[in-house]
Amino acid sequence: MKTKLHFLLLVLPCIAIAQLKSPSEFLGYELGTQFTRHHQVVDYYEYLAQAEPQRMNLMEYGKTNERRSLLLATISSKSNMDNLEQIRLEHLKGMKGEGAPNKAIVWLSYNVHGNESVSTEASMQTIYDLLTVKSDYLEDIVVLIDPCINPDGRDRYVNWYNQYKNSPFQVDPNSKEHHEGWWSGRSNHYMFDLNRDWAWLTQVESQQRLVQFNKWLPHVHVDFHEQGVDNPYYFAPAAEPFHEVVTNFQREFQRTIGKNHAKYFDENGWFYFTKEVFDLLYPSYGDTYPTYNGGVGMTYEQGGSGQAGLGIVTAIGDTLTLRDRILHHHTTGLSTVEVASKNITRLNDEFKNFYADKGYTYKSYILNGNPDKIEALSNLLDKHDIKYNAGVNTTVKGYNYKTAKTGSFKSSGNSLVIPSNQPKSTLVKVLFEPIAKLSDSVTYDITAWSLPYAYGLDAIASETTVNGVGVVQDNTDYSAIAPNSYAYLADWNSMKDAKFLAELLREKIRVRFAHKPFTLDGNAYERGTLIITKSDNKNVKDFNVILKKAAVTHKKKITATNTGFVESGKDFGSSYVDVIQNLNIAVLSGNPTSTLRFGEIWNFFEQQLNYPVSNLDESYFHKVDLSKYDILILPDGRGYNSFLNKHIKQKIKDWVKAGGKLIAMAGAIDGLSSDKDYAIKEKETKKDSTINLESFEVSEREQIKSAITGAIFKATVDNTNPLAYGYSDTYFTLKLGDRSYNYLENGSAVYLSEGANEPVSGFAGSEAKKKIAETLVYGTQRMGKGQVIYMIDNPLFRGFWENGKLFFANALFMVH
Secondary structure: OHHHHHHHHHHHHHHHHHHOOOHHHHHOOOOOOOOOOHHHHHHHHHHHHHHOOOOEEEEEEEEOOOOOEEEEEEEOOHHHHHOHHHHHHHHHHHHHOOOOOOOEEEEEEEOOOOOOOHHHHHHHHHHHHHHOOOHHHHHOEEEEEEOOOOHHHHHHHHHHHHHHOOOOOOOOOOOHHHOOOOOOOOOOOOOOOHHHOOOOOOOHHHHHHHHHHHHHOOOEEEEEEEEOOOOOEEOOOOEEEEOOOOOHHHHHHHHHHHHHHHHHHHHHOOOEEOOOOOEEOOOOOOOHHHHOOOOEEEEEEEEOHHHHOOEEEOOOOOEEEHHHHHHHHHHHHHHHHHHHHOOHHHHHHHHHHHOOOOOOOOOEEEEEOOHHHHHHHHHHHHHOOOOOEEOOOEEEEEEEOOOOEEEEEEEOOOOEEEEOOOOOHHHHHHHHOOOOOOOOOOOOOOOOOOHHHHOOOEEEEEOOOOOOEOOOOOOOOOOOOOOOOOEEEEOOOOHHHHHHHHHHHHOOOOEEEEOOOEEEOOEEEOOOOEEEEOOOOOOOOOHHHHHHHHHHHOOOOOEEEOOOOOOEOOOOOOOOEEEEOOOOEEEEEOOOOOHHHHHHHHHHHHHHHOOOOEEEEOOOHHHOOHHHOOEEEEOOOOOHHHHOOHHHHHHHHHHHHOOOEEEEEOHHHHHHOOOOOOOOOEOOOOOOOOOOOOOHHHHHHHHHHHOEOOEEEEEEEOOOOHHHOOOOOEEEEEEOOOOOEOOOOOOEEEEOOOOOOOOOEOOEOHHHHHHHOOOEEEEEEEEOOEEEEEEOOOOOHHHOOHHHHHHHHHHHHOOO
């Protein structure tokens, strides 16, 4: 009897395996012979969840902008799934040094870049094998799989490829199917790189994903990518620089996993490389962000990306197929789970160690400044589960971000206090530290991002614990607006104010603003103050209702007055008080522009400002009647020298002189600066004429002297210029390169003054620092009846440089 029962136990799993369809069986084609559209991927995961309800959960954790499903699959053994919530909670107790967890959590993330399309295909084979031939790994492991972080981008690529591929597919690299157009599948709907958004959470995909990520905080997280066609496979360990908070264990475990991968790759004769290119510094990646939250975060890169299609001939004459690519990602995925399954105790012990008190130098970060910016930062901290308090009336001392020296300021109940002594202490250090320590100046991304600079707040990093109190609740009644007043006043110094203005303009409310400071009813008002008069809106039905609704929606304090006769400054009827027009705005898209930079502008209008914009493609721009638009925006890009031929240049210039407003950003300025009518001129710098005879390796590293890898500089602000209304006399700008232009004679709104070419945070090479000395950041020029606005630095970079956004709003609404 015992023998028969044992036989049945052996047979039953085999029956289950036979009954469960593989991806190829379910889809009706061999995996790797076609690209699978997102709805088919969803169908397969739903099928697995229905077929294996005791070992798999599937949830839709959100929707994309284009309404595609975002999925998270959780798989483990039946006994583990029966106790899944207990396992999760026991794991999270480790953040407090408590609990006795005996399972490990592995999270596999696929296809954050849509045209790196192999990984979603690999995810289907990986989850199938984990439920079948590799199910023994699940005895002590909970595996979470996000099959496609970026469904909009992936379907964009897959649909494009299916449209243009040969049949059968063509391996010739010159064939159309290997050359995507301007808008590739890499980015999401708003052309954002989701692999740079983990920390900033500007996109809906990131925001929804992080809710689930914070519920688990996995021991191991893998982000599956693709790189250039001719590159061998890349896996951990990562390259320098490692951020100093990365623990010895996290480094060591990366090496352990990498050696396990190497074993399988060696057996198959596959090429690979490690410890190069992909570092662990910038906090907003799919490898660094999990690392700074206690896990072992890693990037795996397969050669191929959007160029490879179903197959392509590489530079050395080999043929790389989609099947090859799937097999490689499938191998490292299973290898990762295998290594984790053999290190359960170590992973749990080290997770606890990570969350133990690290004794970081700075014990508290205290921030003062605009309440709207404090609120915006608080909202971000909430999403990261970072704890904070309101300040108390006291003097705090420490590193002063504004002066880059030891200093002090007064804190109050309006201050924000972020303690280091909290579960997310390492993430706090990384996001708030004034200067990230660099072990190597050659990095893959920006080297400075400190949130006090990004949000435009005064800050002290204190080496002592600063006490705070529970966050003060905002009990303001924003609907309490006195009806039938002569006018209503609102300040202008944050993006909240810009959103409030945009809503009023959409509702056809006429708004004025002050070019000069004034005093009224004993209150002082700054330049840019919004003035909404009853007389201007006498024909607007429900004027008071609309105004109250906007005030409540945006938590905007409105001050009523019964006169336009000011005590000092200019009266409301003065020529120094301008009317803000309801604007028709256009932005150029297409080949001259960078998709990322265009996307930042598109996202700004639709997801932040909520104001209409027309996207004009370069292919038909020459036919567009520009007189229909008040503003034209030229995003950064590398194609302007060819796009801006003499006819297009003249078309734009005639439109500006007739009263149009042109906003030219970075690379677009390069294309305009040679025209004598544009006041902007590139700074002349002496070039080193000496011949460098150093070795190639040394010469390559020498190039970093001319680079600025995302560093923060302290700039001077002329806040009498409408482009700078709402700002103080200083602004911390994020520079992404050494582009340099001379000051404008009469319109330099923001600039690097003498001696300000040393970054307050981040890396800048010696030659680059010389080049940007005493140069323009933002400026304005009157041309005929119109205006040209120059933005050398990008105030909308990745949507996270919060303090730059008001410059862009000023360019739209305040510069007349």
